Amino acid sequence: MATRALLPEPAPLAETRESLLAVPGIHCAGCISKIENGLPKVNGIESARVNMGARRVAIRHDAALSPPDLKAALARLGFEAEALADPGLDVAAAENRALLRALAVAGFAAMNIMLLSVSIWSGAEGATRQMFHWLSALIALPTVAYAGEPFFRSAWAALRQGRTNMDVPISIGVLLTTSMSLFETISGGAHAWFDGAVMLLFFLLAGRCLDSMMRGRARAGVAALLKQTAPGALVLDEAGQSRWSEADVLRPGMRMLVAAGERLAADGRVLMGDSSLDISFLTGESTPVRVQAGDVVQAGALNVAGPLTVEVTAAGADTVIADIARLMEEAGQSKSHYVRLADRAARWYAPCVHLLAALSFIGWTVGGAGVHQSLLIAVAVLLITCPCALGLAVPVAQVVACGALMRQGVLVKDGSALERLAETTEAVFDKTGTLTLGRPVPRHLDRLDGEDHSILLALAQASRHPLSVALRQALEAEGVRPATLDPIREVPGEGLFANHRGVPVSLARPRSLITLFELASEYRHGADVHLLPFTDALRPDAAETLAALRAAGLQTLIASGDQPEALEEIARATGTTAIGRLRPADKLALLDRIKAQGQKVLMVGDGLNDGPALAAGHASIAPASASDASQLAADIVFLGDRLAPVAIALRAARRTIRVVKQNFALAICYNILAVPLAIAGKVTPLVAAVAMSLSSLIVILNALRLKDSAK
């Protein structure tokens, strides 16, 4: 916190700019201080600021530093980072902040007006009451104008399109109440309703704020799909000089240099070099693909072995990855047409309320009361029926349920996600990375002794090949210490070679291919040769979870991009039909077919190839190990190796909807009790204030029962 503002600003460097980097590895106070204290020591970096919630670092640096330099600086501190292509403006955060400001103003005004009102209710008379009414008006009028603006705007937008939503009765109620109260104040009447109007705004804004925070969480990771592609590349010019070039100025025909460990910034064809690419973002398969001169490569692919020279064939919006992004966007459109539960309730609630208020006005006028008194009663009806409790019913229940789910490692990103999840009737699973762990796990490590383990770890640490990474993770988990080896050589496409106490050791491609569907590596120690098979293990509770979903009334299906032969085993283990060889567009078509049969699909997937399907599903869940794009497209993300959170989330969603419906019922009960009183003209500002607070309180208490809904 003290890194800025408190210290005198150093004289600004010649030219500085700010870059944003996503650093998923930040998870504790130690990481924050390591980054914020460590980075400014690097030449050219002025300051760094960590945003823990978004797992981002904002770095103010010399314009001469390029994103790879910043990445390298973070890597030296021990953090993997990914430059964010375009920080963009955070619209959602701004909206949330505006709501918070409105809430603060409404809260301030409600408290002060309530203080004045209490003295009126306890018997202030004559000039004192008059003064208090005027003071209330003075506070209430600017407050209604400022804090009511979000409602007025939304109501106006709905009315202009000939629709009505929850905000229409709210706006009419608040405006009518305020103007009637103003009239009463000017004409020296006994009752002013400023307190009711402002309190109503306060309660409703509280609900709105909770709702917006829920949605804000969805956008916290707006790393977007384009994060998968590099923000730029080293481009070779005619003279053979290389210079850093941003991704958006890359053009077909340019030649770019891609070092090991970097992502490609554009689609292209390999001109020179021999390496392996990790294209799991496209296929969901973790095995790297070997590429040589002449092969076609896609933007976003991670170069895992040696340097490559690539001729750009398509850049920017023409790349394969941009295509998937477009598919996802189109698929997501259908979701935005979803009408939320609260708005569906408002569709019939709003006309009812207006009719009721109009009828009581007509009734009292016909019955002989003056226009003034009839209008006062109509206003009381509007105020008492204003959907105060309804406005809180949904967001409070959702926030409580999401908090419970979060403690179980399930992150709900979107406010309406639980509503949609509760409605699903068919669950479609991806295979790799979803039903399976999506990473190779070495088997038979116990056949080797301790010394071999430490040699293996030392070898595996030297490479970013997925099998090496898997080996390293497995060995480190067992507490193995790496042995000291002589210089390790990595031969692309072959393996790692070194010497241990004069004996040659290596971790390399097997000399003989044994099975077709199994990954393997070969470990050689002198003359000893061991084959290390790897399998992509099924998540420990995949079968139980699918059974639990079926018990909950969902149909299940596996849709994968793999060969059908690779699916047989898993289909048998989980007792589910599996469809193979599906490309991203095929999955989308499959989902559309299921939708056409009237089913509401829950899509569970992880790869970028599932992205469009995740966006198209009625609800979607992705594991935290999924590609960023998929995590972004999914409504719900779960942590850990177990699949059980899918079933837990479904159960919690259904309970949440039950509680929301109970809350609606409670709000209607309250109206049945209070509306006759209002129509009878018995509701004073005091009664309205008490009734409103009480109904909101009951709704909140009911929602709190969801606290352990995720057990």
Next chain:
Amino acid sequence: MTGLTLLIPLALLCGLMALAAFFMALRTGQYDDLDGAAMRMLVEGEED
């Protein structure tokens, strides 16, 4: 009555001051990263 003319503006002023403080905190980004703020109190002072 004379007491009220002093006390009510005073009470309102206090409330307004709190409101202004909240707005200031919001504008300087103190609510942008609540998770981080919770962590930062564990960060050791800078070593320079």
